[in-house]
Amino acid sequence: MKDSVEPSGLAHQDAAPVILVLERDPLIAEDIIGSLGAVCDCRVVHASQLEEFLAKLVEEAHVLAAFLEMRLSKVVESGLDQTLAQKGAGIVLTVGEDDQKQAQEKGWGMLVRPFSDQMIGEALRSVVRPEAGQVSIP
Structure with a gap:
């Protein structure tokens, strides 16, 4: 599995926003990484264990x-x-749906499984703050 993935056809840029993914299941990780690459010009870094x-x-x-x-x-x-x-x-968060209210109170997003590409994009947009100088996600 690749540690970082960039959208196909885009040159690597050090200034590209970084998104980290902590996910043990390689198939789920690939789905999340692929969807994120389709949503924005970003560098996605995957780890399967917390220490990593x-x-x-x-x-x-x-x-x-x-x-x-x-x-x-x-x-x-x-x-x-x-x-x-x-x-x-x-x-x-990608697990713990019963924590959704608390997560939202903290300003965090929740990606409920099973998820779609659209849900991944919405989860990302829910935590990105363009008004704080962060990149705008279409």
Whole structure:
């Protein structure tokens, strides 16, 4: 599996927004990565384990969004929410649908499984803040 994916036909640009994906299932990860690449000109970085995700997160100066296969309580307990906030990242949870209200109160998105390409785009748009100088997602 590729660690980073860019939309086909687009040249790599260091300034391209970075989206991190934490997902254990390679097929689900590929679906999310492909959909994100179709939604925006971004660099998507995938990790299948939290330790790998944290190592890749450290390498990035700024992160547009993170799609996390983690429950809200685990994100908060681990402090990952604070680390991602420091990088400017919006958070989208991909598991724990019963946490949806709490996630929304925190300004986080929720991607409910099974999901579609459209739902992935909507989840990304829900956490990106163009008014704060972030890239606008069509």
